[in-house]
Amino acid sequence: IIIMATAPPVQVSVEPVIENQIQEVTLDGQEIYIQPLSMSESLTKLAQKIDFGEDTTGSGVKRQTSEIEGEEKEEEKTSAFQQPTWPWDSVRTKLKAALTEMNVLLDILNIAKEKRYMVLDPVQQEPQEQKIGGYLQAKKKSLQTVSEILCSGAERLQRSQGELTRTQQDFHLELLRLRQSWRLKKTGQTILGDLSYKSAGSRFWHTGTFEVKKADQTSAGDHMVKPFSALEVSVPSELQGVAYVQVSIQNTQDSSNIAVADLSIPSTLVDSMSKTDTHWKTRLESAQMVIFCKEVFAQLAREAVQMKTAVPHMVVGNQIIARLFPGYQLSIALCHYTGKEKNITLSSAQNTEHNHVLEHSLHQLLCEVHYKNLHHPAPHPVTSTLGMSKRRRLAGPHGYSTEQLLELSDSKTILEQIINQAKHVILRNRATKLLDSVIKSIPDPTISAHWACLGTPTETSVKITITSPGYENVRTSFTLTVGIDEFKAIGKDGRIFTMSSEEQELKDLILCQISNHHISLVQTLSKMMGWQVLSCNTHSGVGNLEPVGSPSTITLASPNGDSVVAVHSGAISGVKVSVSLSPQQEESTSNSTLDKKWTNLAGPYKDVVLEKQEGKSIMNKIELLLAALVAS
Numbered sequence: 001i002i003i004m005a006t007a008p009p010v011q012v013s014v015e016p017v018i019e020n021q022i023q024e025v026t027l028d029g030q031e032i033y034i035q036p037l038s039m040s041e042s043l044t045k046l047a048q049k050i051d052f053g054e055d056t057t058g059s060g061v062k063r064q065t066s067e068i069e070g071e072e073k074e075e076e077k078t079s080a081f082q083q084p085t086w087p088w089d090s091v092r093t094k095l096k097a098a099l100t101e102m103n104v105l106l107d108i109l110n111i112a113k114e115k116r117y118m119v120l121d122p123v124q125q126e127p128q129e130q131k132i133g134g135y136l137q138a139k140k141k142s143l144q145t146v147s148e149i150l151c152s153g154a155e156r157l158q159r160s161q162g163e164l165t166r167t168q169q170d171f172h173l174e175l176l177r178l179r180q181s182w183r184l185k186k187t188g189q190t191i192l193g194d195l196s197y198k199s200a201g202s203r204f205w206h207t208g209t210f211e212v213k214k215a216d217q218t219s220a221g222d223h224m225v226k227p228f229s230a231l232e233v234s235v236p237s238e239l240q241g242v243a244y245v246q247v248s249i250q251n252t253q254d255s256s257n258i259a260v261a262d263l264s265i266p267s268t269l270v271d272s273m274s275k276t277d278t279h280w281k282t283r284l285e286s287a288q289m290v291i292f293c294k295e296v297f298a299q300l301a302r303e304a305v306q307m308k309t310a311v312p313h314m315v316v317g318n319q320i321i322a323r324l325f326p327g328y329q330l331s332i333a334l335c336h337y338t339g340k341e342k343n344i345t346l347s348s349a350q351n352t353e354h355n356h357v358l359e360h361s362l363h364q365l366l367c368e369v370h371y372k373n374l375h376h377p378a379p380h381p382v383t384s385t386l387g388m389s390k391r392r393r394l395a396g397p398h399g400y401s402t403e404q405l406l407e408l409s410d411s412k413t414i415l416e417q418i419i420n421q422a423k424h425v426i427l428r429n430r431a432t433k434l435l436d437s438v439i440k441s442i443p444d445p446t447i448s449a450h451w452a453c454l455g456t457p458t459e460t461s462v463k464i465t466i467t468s469p470g471y472e473n474v475r476t477s478f479t480l481t482v483g484i485d486e487f488k489a490i491g492k493d494g495r496i497f498t499m500s501s502e503e504q505e506l507k508d509l510i511l512c513q514i515s516n517h518h519i520s521l522v523q524t525l526s527k528m529m530g531w532q533v534l535s536c537n538t539h540s541g542v543g544n545l546e547p548v549g550s551p552s553t554i555t556l557a558s559p560n561g562d563s564v565v566a567v568h569s570g571a572i573s574g575v576k577v578s579v580s581l582s583p584q585q586e587e588s589t590s591n592s593t594l595d596k597k598w599t600n601l602a603g604p605y606k607d608v609v610l611e612k613q614e615g616k617s618i619m620n621k622i623e624l625l626l627a628a629l630v631a632s
Contacts, residue, residue, distance in 0.1 A: 171214050171230040178212065178231070182284060195239070195288045197295070201370030204295040210235050210284065233280045239287040241338035245296050247358050248331045249324070249422050259425050261358030290336065296366055297334040303415040322419055325501060330422045357457050361421055365414045421457045423484045427501055428460055431482050434503050435464070438510055444468065444617050445517060458484050464510070466517045468619045474524050476517040511571035512549040518569040519552040521619055529626055532557040534564070546570045556626070563629045566605060567622070575618050577625065578605040
């Protein structure tokens with residue numbers, strides 16, 4: 001018997017190649033490798049190769065015949081000595097096998113569901129090549145189909161919209177548009193609206209209520225007439241028609257209007273107020289304007305009665321008359337046309353320029369009254385009186401006097417502000433006409449006026465500059481401020497001249513400034529030509545008395561001292577020039593006359609006729625005169 005020693009088993013490990021497979025070699029020799037599969041991808045790939053439906057219980061292991069026969073003999077030997085089996089042993093064996101299979105199935109489900117033990121990743125397959133041309137052709141065809149559907153739908157919508165506009169307007173759509181501009185409320189079966197300004201702070205007595213109802217079709221002969229709008233509005237009789245407030249500044253001497261301001265409505269409303277099919281928007285706008293004009297006039301009339309002035313204001317019917325200046329008055333009239341009048345005239349002064357400042361003030365001042373009715377200053381502390389301003393609260397700690405307290409409590413009414421603006425308009429017109437007349441009547445020197453573009457309704461400023469032609473480097477300027485009851489001028493040196501509302505005082509000031517300009521220009525010219533200024537007086541008391549102001553004089557001496565020139569400039573008399581030449585001294589042997597200074601004694605003064613003197617302007621003539629005296 002040969003006994004062969006069996007060698008121990010050798011474990012052989014099979015591992016994949018470390019190098020990756022080459023997928024492609026480019027033309028430049030670069031190798032592109034296939035990325036290796038991960039552990040999960042390898043397990044999934046191997047699991048796909050197993051066929052779980054094939055029964056491999058008896059075909060997997062091949063036993064040797066000798067071993068099988070030996071086992072059968074041993075079973076036969078032991079079977080003779082075994083005790084009889086339990087009758088339910090086969091059932092137990094099958095149930096145990098079934099339980100084992102169920103446990104295995106449960107473990108597989110847990111692994112696949114919870115993914116805590118194993119993750120099954122799909123194997124990345126090679127992407128299929130897509131044909132771009134066919135894909136684009138399919139997209140193009142789809143877009144074409146969609147565009148045809150949208151175009152057909154748009155055409156149907158256009159046709160339906162055209163049919164809708166030709167039919168009667170929808171009542172609810174019109175009601176929605178009405179609610180966008182006016183407040184509406186429903187009381188029972190009736191829809192009521194509000195035209196008043198009570199929500200903005202108005203305290204006018206009129207309620208401004210109108211009724212909204214659906215328009216009915218009327219029959220005319222054999223056919224039905226469709227209404228102009230789907231709804232109708234019923235306005236109270238006192239709000240029907242067109243109304244406006246006219247503010248005019250009148251000259252009582254020639255019955256002319258200086259300025260006119262109208263809270264007017266377009267003339268198209270006057271043409272349409274007699275029609276029965278007027279659109280509801282036009283009717284409501286005109287009715288709301290009637291309320292506004294009536295409220296403005298009622299406020300002005302109440303203030304005119306309560307105001308205490310030297311000349312009381314008159315309120316007669318729908319007209320208020322207030323006195324501004326002697327010969328000027330302010331007229332405020334309420335005009336209301338209901339359509340029954342035969343001749344309708346929107347304005348009595350068609351040739352008068354419309355004053356937009358007054359018109360804007362009428363709107364703005366009433367809006368300020370409404371704002372103050374709603375917005376009161378918050379009390380500090382909360383237990384103090386409501387409506388007290390901050391300055392009045394600080395009056396106690398600061399120890400204000402009675403006059404200061406009266407100034408704090410003094411507030412101007414709408415009528416007072418309108419009167420102040422009207423006075424300012426009159427003074428501004430006076431200043432404008434006066435400047436134009438002075439500029440036309442006095443060509444030499446040149447006077448230019450530059451009105452400020454910024455100002456207030458009660459204050460305007462104008463800068464007046466006086467220059468001589470050819471000598472623009474020397475100029476005399478002053479600023480004139482037009483107020484309510486006075487003119488105020490501020491000179492170049494800071495002096496302030498306050499004048500009343502009379503035109504003559506302003507004219508006298510301009511003439512005096514022209515006189516001073518002549519003297520200052522002669523003084524500057526003498527320094528440039530080397531003449532010596534002996535004396536200069538802007539308020540000279542020598543000579544004839546001027547009707548306006550005081551004349552200005554200046555005396556000049558030539559460089560060699562043989563001639564003296566005296567210039568006299570007055571506001572009314574104008575410029576006068578006198579020349580004094582030294583007489584020819586006779587030769588004398590006296591010691592007292594040997595000095596040369598005695599030969600320059602001035603002689604009598606002779607007046608120079610400037611009209612016969614050469615030169616374009618007064619200063620040019622004086623310059624040529626000074627040059628001739630030096631040359632001689």
